[in-house]
Amino acid sequence: MEIDGAxxxxxxxxxxxxxxxxxxxxxRGARLVLAGRDPSKLAGAAGDLGGCPVVRFDAYDLDGCADAVAEAAAALGGLDAVLTAFGVAAFGPARGTGDDIAEHLMAVNALAPAAFLRAALPLLGEGGALAAVTGVVAERPQPGMADYSASKSALAAWLDAVRREARPAGVRVLDLRFGHLDTGFADRAVAGEPPRMPPGGDLELSARTAVDALAAGAARVRPGPDGAPVVEDRAR
Structure with missing residues (x-):
């Protein structure tokens, strides 16, 4: 995918x-729409990017997620890629995790991103891309994070299936399985206390690698042997 102008x-x-x-x-020259929940944060983020358009959504409103895709497409005159980079965490043993927390995790971490990407599929032409941040827990579920890991694994499984469905149309699907990054995400968990974490990876390097992967039509980004993100499964 050509990033400049996308x-x-x-x-x-x-x-x-x-x-x-x-x-x-x-x-790199992409034209952006940012989607988020908080109007003031959206305005600040958009201001840092030259005043790009914004749309609001609530991850619990799946119809609203699809509506946000339509609004973004209208603002830009179409879409070439959609990236979801939101979610929530929860910690603690599975036996102590309430069904309400498990449902919340699945809704925000799996169903809502899928709603965004599903709505985008018919709007993308050949060379378009769908991308989502899942995290390394999608393939390495951790004790004390069973329901959080399950929600991310569910999204990763959805992406794997849709990748095969979308391939004949020339649409790429990218799964961003970053390792731990020091973003404060774990400290905003909806339940439990985060375990001791290793030093976080380089956020800017991770962002550059994500965009490299989009440009390459890759399938995944994973932590390499040294923990740094690497692009895997480049399109041939």
């Missing part, structure tokens, strides 16, 4: 990862 919706554009990826896309 029309990209970044859902979760007020969070640390979303803002970093949006900033890298903007630096």
């Amino acid at each position: 029309r990209v919706l970044v859902a979760g554009g007020t969070g640390a990862i979303g803002r970093a990826v949006a900033a890298e896309l903007h630096r």
Whole structure:
């Protein structure tokens, strides 16, 4: 995908990862719409990117997620890529995690991103891309994070299936399985206390790698042997 001039919706554009990826896309010439929940944070993030358009959404409103895609497409005259970079965490043993927390995690971390990307699929032409931040827990579920890991694994499984469905139309699907990043995300968990975490990775490097992967039509970004993100499964 050619990044310069690409029309990209970044859902979760007020969070640390979303803002970093949006900033890298903007630096490379992409035209952006940011989607988020908080109007003041949206205005601040958009102001840093030359005053790009914004749309609001609530992750619990799946119809609203789809509506945000339509609004973004109208603002840009179409879409070439949609990236979701939002979610919530929860910690603690599975036996102590309430069903309400498990439902919240699945809604925000799996159903809402899928609603964004599903709505975008019919709008993308050949060379378009869908992308989502899942995290390394999608493939390495951790004790004390069972329901959080399950919600991210659910999204990763959805992306794997849709990648095969979308391939004949020339649409790429990218799964961003970053390792731990020091963004404060774990400290905003909806339940429990985060375990001791290793030093976080380089957020700006992760953002650059994400955009490199979009440009390459890659399938995944994963932590390499040294923990730094690497692009895998480049399109041939």
